[in-house]
Amino acid sequence: MSSDSGDLSDYDNPAGTNGAGINGHVNGFGNGKVGSRSAAMSEDEEMPLSQTVPPRRNLKRKKSNYVESSSDDDTPLASSPAKQSTSTAIAMPGAAAATTVPSSLLPKSKRPGTKKEESDYEEALSKPAKKKPTRKKAKREEDSSEDDEPIAASKPVARKRKVKAESDADSSDEDKPIVKAAKKPPVKKVKKEEPNDSPAPKANGKAKAKEEGEDEGKGKGKKKKKKEEEQEEVYRWWEADAGSDGSVKWQTLEHNGVIFPPPYDPLPSDVKMKYDGKAVTLPLESEEVAGFYAALIESDHAQDATFNKNFFNDWKGVLKKHPPLDGTKITTFEKCDFRPMFDYFESEKAKKKALTSAEKKELKKAKDDMELKYTTCLLDGRKEKVGNFRVEPPGLFRGRGEHPKKGSLKYRVRPDDIILNIGKDAPIPVPNMPGKWKAVQHDNTVTWLATWTENINQSHKYVFLAAGSSLKGQSDMMKFEKARELKNHVDRIRANYSGDLRSKVMAERQRATAMYFIDKLALRAGNEKGEDEADTVGCYSIRYYNRVTVDAQIFKNIRIFKENKNDDDSLFDRVTTASLNKHLNAEMKGLTAKVFRTYNASATFQRLLDENDLEGATLQEKLNAYNKANRLVAILCNHQRSVPKTHDQSMEKMRQKYKGLKYDRMKLRHGLFGMDSKYKKVEKYQDDESDIDDDWIAEYEEQLKAREIEKAEKKFAKENEKLAEDDIKPQADSILQDRIKNIEDEFKRLAKERGKTTAAVKGNKTAEKLMEGIDKLTDRIKSFKLQMVDRDEGKEVALGTSKINYLDPRITASWCKIHEVPIEKLFSKTLQVKFPWAMEVDTEWKF
Template sequence: MSTDSGPLSDNDSTMGNGAGVNGHANGFGNGSHLPMSEDEEMPLSQTVPPRRNLKRKKSSYAESSGEDDIPLASSPSKSASAAVAMPGAVAATTVPSSKVKSKRLSTKKEESEDDDYLKKPQKKKPARKKTKKEESSDDDVPIAATKPSARKRKAELESDPESSDEDKPIVKKAPAKKAALKKAKKEEDVEQSVPKPNGKAKMKVKDEGEEEGKGKGKKKRKKEEEEQEEVYRWWDADANGDGSVKWQTLEHNGVIFPPPYDPLPPHVKMKYNGKEVSLPLESEEVAGFYGALIESDHAKDAVFNKNFFNDWKDILKKHPPLDGIKITTFEKCDFRPMFDYFESEKAKKKALSASEKKELKKAKDEMELKYTTCLLDGRKEKVGNFRVEPPGLFRGRGEHPKKGSLKLRVRPEDITLNIGKDSPIPVPNMPGKWKSIQHDNTVTWLATWTENINQSHKYVFLAAGSSLKGQSDMMKFEKARELKNYVDRIRANYSGDLRSKVMAERQRATAMYFIDKLALRAGNEKGEDEADTVGCCSLRCEHVTLESPNHIIFDFLGKDSIRYYNRVAVDAQIFKNIRIFKENKEDDDSLFDRVTTASLNKHLNSEMKGLTAKVFRTYNASATFQRLLDETDLEGATLQEKLNAYNKANRLVAILCNHQRSVPKTHDQSMEKMRQKYKGLKYDRMKLRRGLFSMDSKYKKVDKYQEDESDLDDDWIVEYEEQLKSKEIEKAEKKFAKENEKLTEDDLQPQPDSVLEARIQHIEEEFKTLAKERGKTTVAVKGNKTPEKLMESIDKLTDRIKSFKLQMVDRDEGKEVALGTSKINYLDPRITASWCKIHDVPIEKLFSKTLQVKFPWAMEVDNEWKF
């Protein structure tokens, strides 16, 4: 037990990094594991204060909580990765405590002078509204069979005429009176009908990318037919009753299983102690999983190697080598022959012609077609993750204790299907029978099974753009938006409880302060074999360091083992509380030992029906985002300046929510390409300027045509022109080959090589002329261009150079921040849609096609809408 008497003595030390791991016989040296990034949110790799390894002490309690409270994390590493400092909650989401008064102040005795700020006049409390229970938005858990009341809503606004049907879920035509569509003509650009009150809309948009009379009419007609499908506008229709019944009829084709194992050729064998090993198919397949990874960072990780080898030995016991070789030592295994074979197969696939790749994709799409949609209440809806994941080695995220373990092949006997009572039972695409069939219309999943690594449940849901997912998303953001009516009172209440004589209340209030101000996740207790990631309620004393007079340093692994490191100034009472909570505790004891996620969310629900810690996070992210966008003056800004302002606000929210990523491995290479392209644009402008000067020297005195290419030295220009010449020759060769291929298909005589040689000769002559012009202030002008045309081209190129430079700045500033997570899960999409209309920014510049499909209901707000 701690015997230090000073106010900061219980945790003033910094923490150190864990030790590195060893490689194996395939030539990998020592070094710490660098996990391969499989999404945007991996830990940053910048210098931070060292950490120390401490043994895990299991808490004496373990309460479960609702699905909103599941800690979004899964790895126990203490790897050396860092985060940028967190700004905390922003002013827009925080009401000064001097303006509000706790409803509990009359019953609590003040313990310090810090209570003075609560004595000021109280703001009028908002009346408690009866709120509908929030439907879960988690993608990986079924919508619970509780009875959340769905909102009966009508769309507030008319549909956006710029939207397209292909951005919305594909649905089956429902019986309703329909607006007539005119026949599309080639000369017409857009023809769109007005949405009918029954919640349906038709739309037809011409594909601008297709040229008239180029043999693409069939493809165009097919696309237009798809676009004419009616869209179920669920946000205009009534909600699903009281929320307990999600559907009346459900018909689908189950899931698609991966193909069976394809054996290696007889000559491809792994080696053990220098000798080739003949493995049965079951053991060979698992060995191949590792063989494909031997040059990845995974194969350099000791935990990954250990878990793989342990699981593989279990397989070898059941299916031993056919030649009797005993495999007992990992370091003697050589998987290089397998790796080389897999790489050669990849190269062959990559070398296929475009038509061959197209045929393969077509065959794959046709095979999967029936699994991509289902019939929900008679409407065709897209299915999300209908593919069963193939067997392989578990990668995990961060330092997951089970990384490298064998993921077993999922079979029909493992899967439970959920379909309508009168629907035909689908036949699996591999031998076997389904585990069970159920008909539960209170949940929205179509299939479920349990994976063998973490015993977690996997579900197949409808696609993001489906009506059920859309309703869930909209209800989630509406719940967060509703919080603004209660947040003043809630903050006043927990501010009062910060001095409560009841320790549980004081701890709960302190945890709420962190969740509100720092956007921390709530967190849950975890088992010893799970990733050691924590949230606010599961913080241990080792994760929080006091620094006099009023700073707290947080240092822990959050969701996906992303390190959260933040030094923040806090109120004196918060500092005092943390010091009290840490007294007489060891480093691996719980900081909030009287609070669990379940108890916290139960209390929040009493403050506002349906409120959880997760809602606070969504509210703070969206409110902060709205404030930052509103504060930005974009009067007279260019499109790129507007995009940069939007991305800057998005970055600040991502930092608030700790949505970080490691710098992409290709970032430096990507930035170098952008720099070369930037110089290339300046080179083009230089040539145009000098061409203008050759026509009339008076333009040399015009300010906007003065020299602006000081960074283009002679050596760079020589190298750049050589690159341009190589590209032009390559382009000519490809065009020549394509022309001859077309002639051959039409049974015509191909062009002789002399034609290509003449084209290349012409290119050579052009670049010789460029070489002679180097260093001259005037150059020849191609074609019959006038000074006015040249000036117009220079002005356009100048604007393009400025815009491209802003893109470079934006790309570099966002290299360590994952913008996608907050945009998908925490920022109300209506904020973006409204902002785009206010500032005349095309929505596709900010929302990918996937997001437009996911949030069709948000696209129709007007420019007056605010979160």
């Protein structure tokens, strides 16, 4: 799948847009999956903390001799089959108890044995909309959702599973949509309806703003009318008639394909890497790959032996085709010195950082203008946003944790690597680099716009519509509705697999045990993985290391499954993902292991939120309660993460800010005492902020002074920049010096007040104003302390993954309305755009 068209490198094979899409996990540990193949292919955010894994022994395990022996009922008829390879696994403590919902906590209408209630989903659709969601600019959520697969691709099962690796989201900042969520163009009739005698705009700032930004009406009434019109243009697909059979996804589709990265920009002739102390002249193809590594020499990647080994092996392959122009033979990695290239890259970064805001805006505008046509498509005549329309540039594969291929070279993707999917009558887009598309198809049963295969893991990459699009929204809603449907079947399913735990047939007993783990431990399903995949884990067909309390029969079954097996044999050797999902589908149409996971996560979350009594709670107390419930679900689903490297630094900044707030309150208290000493006897003003002593105050005031001076200098520079734009003579430096002197005089006054209990009050503030300020600061201090606790408790848990994939967003929307919490406090703009259909539920809605 290579091409020679129009580029400098001939190592050009497909590379994915989502470089870390199936990269494994930090510290080599995985997600806790039933099986393993899909473990490496989805939700790669959900990496656990480093956890101790017992060393694997290759000793033959003897048949255990237990005091009690299994009864005849506990002895399956089938025996253990052939041995299989295994992989390491991780611990996920404390998850088992979280999924079981006591029937006493359920509403009477939802307890087992009661009459099946009418679908809340139908009720939600039948109710009139209360508020129309606006679509806003959305960042790409760092998400590797399993839902981002083509819905009805006609491929073999194994192939279809691999599709699940693909996501329309990428952690790269370059995958953020640029334009706002699609709306139909403003109706020009608005202008025609304006009175002919509209006065000409006045030559002032406000009039100018109207000229530039309010083309379709002047005056509040017309602006409001325009806004209402635009809101009505939003496609409210969740209110439309959903009569489709699910096979056809669209009737017409037009888009502009993908945008390729620019060609390699050569280094200046005086910037060269060194080999054995001597500068080396490289051809452009080899220089580009060397630059990939040079940019990372001060990162953790360059300190990794596997990363370095893979890079050097791949680079040697490029050097073989494109050897140094001066005849240098590069054979030893340790003799390579990439520092000159690194220094050049750093200097270029500094230059970009030093650009003025106007220059940065100009560059951004040029980039936005170039990419604008790629950001949207026409789906059935509606403009909708496209997700990851940028093809990732070539580079070095980073991987996660101990991925065996980290450091490998990601080839440049060309047009002849990419298959487009577009409407039959739509014009075929022209790629922005030389070459022709590999193929163009017109399949309206799938939702992707483009696809290719990356060279590192041979995984398929797809371009989908953005998270807030109608197709993605419909897929999300159907997923959560399927999980809600499981409520009506879960008791029967649990009873069935509980009965099979004593089955005489080994396959049935293993399947039932696997279902127990899927249900109670929220594990995923997957198959065995290859040696070239990262260390991710599962339940059957792969070793899973954890310590949990289980039912007695589960313990007996695991003991039986282990008999006559080595440590590297598969524990669940009679179960596959296909056979499990076939059985689940027989229990409930459309049921998969992931539906169990989504159901348990959402049901547990709803229960935990309902258990909180938040009457009279502050906003921050409500947020902490919400985040605590989210954390428990994240632990249940094993959405753990390594503690961020910047966590300690971040917490120290918060502690300093916390003390700063107490300092501000202290100065107000001292100002109040200076007005009238009687306030010293008032209890709520007697807090002496004992954790901020004079030494800390001196240091803090020096920091404040430095910040104030820096602020004054920046303001002075901006003022002069503005004057220069207007061809006005800039201000003299003496004006800046006077401002700095005033700042220094103020801090000298503050220094004299140290150790005293009274202070001067600036301005004409009254005692009432000071008391009001003290009360506000007291509330802020309490709230900020709660934020610190929340931040520290969440350092090892990834909350975003469950919000995106497993928690029904309607739970959050309803909870926010019940407790009067702004949705913006819990859902980013990205999530609000992704789940507009969920924002309109009422306070009565429950999962």
